[in-house]
Amino acid sequence: MEFKANSGVWGTMFGVPFVVADNFLKLATGEQLKVLLYLLRCSGRSCSDEEISRNTGVSPQEAADAVLFWQQVNVLSPQGTAPEAVMPVQPVREQPPVTQPEPPAVQEPAAPRRKQSFTPSEITEMMKTTPDISELFKVAESALGKLSYTQQNSLIWMYSYLGLKKEVIVVLIYYCISIDKASAGYIEKIACSWAENDINTISAAENEVERLRTAKDFTNVVMRLFEMEKSPTPKQAGFISQWQRDGFSADMIKLAYETTLDNINKLNFDYVNKILQSWKASGYTTPKQVRDAESSYRSERRSTGKGKLPATDVEKYKAIINKF
Numbered sequence: 637m638e639f640k641a642n643s644g645v646w647g648t649m650f651g652v653p654f655v656v657a658d659n660f661l662k663l664a665t666g667e668q669l670k671v672l673l674y675l676l677r678c679s680g681r682s683c684s685d686e687e688i689s690r691n692t693g694v695s696p697q698e699a700a701d702a703v704l705f706w707q708q709v710n711v712l713s714p715q716g717t718a719p720e721a722v723m724p725v726q727p728v729r730e731q732p733p734v735t736q737p738e739p740p741a742v743q744e745p746a747a748p749r750r751k752q753s754f755t756p757s758e759i760t761e762m763m764k765t766t767p768d769i770s771e772l773f774k775v776a777e778s779a780l781g782k783l784s785y786t787q788q789n790s791l792i793w794m795y796s797y798l799g800l801k802k803e804v805i806v807v808l809i810y811y812c813i814s815i816d817k818a819s820a821g822y823i824e825k826i827a828c829s830w831a832e833n834d835i836n837t838i839s840a841a842e843n844e845v846e847r848l849r850t851a852k853d854f855t856n857v858v859m860r861l862f863e864m865e866k867s868p869t870p871k872q873a874g875f876i877s878q879w880q881r882d883g884f885s886a887d888m889i890k891l892a893y894e895t896t897l898d899n900i901n902k903l904n905f906d907y908v909n910k911i912l913q914s915w916k917a918s919g920y921t922t923p924k925q926v927r928d929a930e931s932s933y934r935s936e937r938r939s940t941g942k943g944k945l946p947a948t949d950v951e952k953y954k955a956i957i958n959k960f
Contacts, residue, residue: 650676653711664756665784667694671702675712752793759788769795772802779809780818790820798831807841815852854880861890862903875905883921884912891923 656664656672664672670692675683688699706712754762763770772791777783783791794800800808808826812818830836835844855868858876868876879889892911896904920926 667698668702768802794827804841811845872905887923
């Protein structure tokens with residue numbers, strides 16, 4: 637089907653650089669293109685993020701990010717700066733600067749995993765020359781939708797600089813989607829952990845995902861038992877992980893929680909942990925064993941005919957049950 641532009645609307649026009657149509661129609665997001673068109677329409681005057689937002693429907697933050705994107709690819713120039721010519725050619729590599737004598741400086745240790753930012757032209761070139769990156773982008777887009785410039789940089793960083801295999805990154809992406817935490821920042825956080833722990837095969841990644849899911853489920857159980865409305869603090873999360881490793885059941889944790897409330901009338905993770913660890917040391921693995929031990933001790937005291945436990949015996953009882 638052929639189309640012809642409606643010349644009736646050409647009374648007033650503004651230009652769009654060839655490089656935008658040639659290089660960025662696929663690479664740029666819809667929001668970035670909308671912002672660029674508005675800025676080209678307003679060529680000659682400055683526009684605030686809020687004005688761009690009102691006239692394009694994108695948020696002020698998205699407007700600011702889009703302006704930065706077009707500046708980075710040299711389509712826009714900061715106010716007061718003469719724009720440079722943009723040619724739709726291979727990525728331009730910066731020439732090494734001429735060495736100038738400088739005062740000696742303290743050299744900081746290299747950061748091998750420092751995140752780098754690539755220009756859209758460099759990203760396009762990588763997609764052409766590195767099949768793994770091209771395939772990774774296709775799979776990621778099928779899972780996350782059209783990739784933003786930030787997401788593209790993030791995927792390249794995980795592959796090229798963290799050294800994670802593309803199939804491992806795919807497993808990671810789908811795990812983060814499954815827990816509704818698919819932001820680039822969160823995916824990068826888990827990716828760093830995997831790289832540090834040498835999780836770089838499909839089997840290792842799948843085992844780690846299973847461990848993370850099990851840990852998350854266990855944490856959710858504890859939060860329900862403790863009637864917690866907010867996520868655990870790092871210290872509380874450490875206790876929960878320890879209880880999972882120790883094999884405490886939900887029933888045992890619930891009983892320890894109820895005992896804590898009976899004794900101090902508030903939730904205290906340290907207190908709950910002391911109770912659980914004392915039961916573990918005594919060999920108790922079920923609430924029935926704890927209650928039987930309590931009942932046995934009370935029956936033994938009654939058999940002596942003393943009735944109410946003296947203060948010293950109360951302390952002994954607590955030592956047996958809670959080991960405080």
